[in-house]
Amino acid sequence: MTEPKSALPLSVVINTKNAATTLEAALRSVKDLASEVVVVDMQSTDDTVKIAKKYADQVITYTKNHRYADPARNFANAQAKQPWILVLDADETVPPSLATWIRSTLSQPSASTVACYWLPRQNYIFGHWVAHTGWWPDHQARLFQQGKVTWEDGVHRLPKVDGESVYLPADPNVALMHQNYPTVQSYLERLNRYTDLKAEELASESTKQPSQPTSAIETFFNEFQSRFFHKKGFMDGTVGASLALMQGCYELAVHLKYLELVKPEELATATHQQTDVEVTALASLRGQLAYWLADTQVQRTRGWEQLVWRVRRKLRV
Numbered sequence: 001m002t003e004p005k006s007a008l009p010l011s012v013v014i015n016t017k018n019a020a021t022t023l024e025a026a027l028r029s030v031k032d033l034a035s036e037v038v039v040v041d042m043q044s045t046d047d048t049v050k051i052a053k054k055y056a057d058q059v060i061t062y063t064k065n066h067r068y069a070d071p072a073r074n075f076a077n078a079q080a081k082q083p084w085i086l087v088l089d090a091d092e093t094v095p096p097s098l099a100t101w102i103r104s105t106l107s108q109p110s111a112s113t114v115a116c117y118w119l120p121r122q123n124y125i126f127g128h129w130v131a132h133t134g135w136w137p138d139h140q141a142r143l144f145q146q147g148k149v150t151w152e153d154g155v156h157r158l159p160k161v162d163g164e165s166v167y168l169p170a171d172p173n174v175a176l177m178h179q180n181y182p183t184v185q186s187y188l189e190r191l192n193r194y195t196d197l198k199a200e201e202l203a204s205e206s207t208k209q210p211s212q213p214t215s216a217i218e219t220f221f222n223e224f225q226s227r228f229f230h231k232k233g234f235m236d237g238t239v240g241a242s243l244a245l246m247q248g249c250y251e252l253a254v255h256l257k258y259l260e261l262v263k264p265e266e267l268a269t270a271t272h273q274q275t276d277v278e279v280t281a282l283a284s285l286r287g288q289l290a291y292w293l294a295d296t297q298v299q300r301t302r303g304w305e306q307l308v309w310r311v312r313r314k315l316r317v
Helices: 023-030 048-055 070-078 096-106 109-113 184-205 216-230 233-262 264-268 272-300 303-315
Strands: 010-016 036-041 058-061 084-087 116-119 121-125 140-145 165-167 176-181
Touching: 010 023, 010 048, 010 070, 023 036, 023 048, 036 048, 036 070, 048 058, 070 084, 176 184, 184 233, 216 233, 216 272, 233 264, 272 303
Parallel strands: 010 036, 010 084, 036 058, 116 165, 121 176
Antiparallel strands: 084 140, 116 140
16 A cells, blocks of 8 residues: 555545456556545455555445445445545546646635536547547546535436536546446446346336336337437447447347336237337337438538438438
8 A cells, every 4th residue: 555645635436346457547547646545345356455455545345235336336435534535436547637637626715615526538438439429528426525425226327416516528638538348248248237237227116107118129229319310429430330239239128128027928929019119119210210311411411412411301201
């Protein structure tokens, strides 16, 4: 363990679970930034704890068996001793330009009026920074005053902020760097794990409100068209197109796993009602796809050709 080198009133808090491949880079990026570094480990079986002890001031084992980090965040933050907390994931780093911004901001008296700073985050997926497709600026509630931000149980839910929030501009100079999915395999492994969690969460909530019949085709396509067209995934090339399709598969997997839990008969038996739902969805999606294809061409063309595409967009043909 290294001695703290900063007088900044800041604790860095990191939750870990089998993060040996990325944790050292995360810890090295903040070793001179904060007054203390706290690692709360969720029973790792690799060298995570060994690496954490080289840099952290506290390494604490979280004994409850959770399958993802969010339920343990409140416990981890409560271990911090400084008035400000920077939450960092084990696969994230703080670049020098962001560290400089944090030092400057927390040294100003005006910072006391802000409960939480939402930091932009650059997501590197399959080795590329994904600047569109819904992954930028990807603001995260990460720099906040002690006791002002709390997380609820649930998969990827937004935290609650007690007080004023400030969103930093979409500027890479003040962004966290996130090695999100280094490989396709890592994406698919996490997809399977998180779709299990999300389907279970939806199934537990379905007792409170009746679920509506949903088209599997619509479930997939709504996510794909949002990512690829509305959020300009096509501008991220092959990676953007692939992620839009894979996120559609994520939503479809949640949908199907949910049905397995609460309505298995819908998977086992085709009915006229189900067929009608899918046919209606296809008819609707045909018009939506025509609109977005024309909209893409409107952005890529000029002059009379753009006018033609504007008309086709309006008519959805």
